[in-house]
Amino acid sequence: MTNIPSEIMELLKAQTTTKILVTASKDAKPHAIVAGSIAAPSADTMIIGEILMKVSAKNLSDNPKASFLISSGKDAYAIECTAKARLDSGPEIDAMNKALEAMGLRAAAVWVFKVDAVFFQGASPKAGTKLA
Numbered sequence: 857m858t859n860i861p862s863e864i865m866e867l868l869k870a871q872t873t874t875k876i877l878v879t880a881s882k883d884a885k886p887h888a889i890v891a892g893s894i895a896a897p898s899a900d901t902m903i904i905g906e907i908l909m910k911v912s913a914k915n916l917s918d919n920p921k922a923s924f925l926i927s928s929g930k931d932a933y934a935i936e937c938t939a940k941a942r943l944d945s946g947p948e949i950d951a952m953n954k955a956l957e958a959m960g961l962r963a964a965a966v967w968v969f970k971v972d973a974v975f976f977q978g979a980s981p982k983a984g985t986k987l988a
Contacts, residue, residue, distance in 0.1 A: 901968060
């Protein structure tokens with residue numbers, strides 16, 4: 857089991873952090889989106905609300921491997937994951953939609969991921985260093 861380090865968990869909570877999901881199709885064509893609904897409910901789990909993400913959702917259905925890029929200033933972290941569930945009912949989707957309601961958005965589902973590895977990818981010679 858791989859855990860996201862605590863300093864990255866804190867960065868994930870910040871509203872000013874840029875959060876990107878990268879998926880790939882069956883034929884390895886990459887697709888990246890910026891998404892504000894990316895979160896980590898625990899150190900070994902990432903989630904994202906499925907909001908207007910038709911290509912990403914299709915890619916995840918065909919290829920469960922994904923990467924989240926979390927960036928703030930010169931610091932950036934890649935969190936490699938494997939999708940383990942798509943939840944379209946239950947407490948997870950209810951909580952996500954309650955949080956999104958103030959923005960006038962609604963998620964069709966919540967994707968749940970297992971964390972596989974964490975890398976530093978910031979602007980420094982340490983880029984590419986595996987952290988977890």
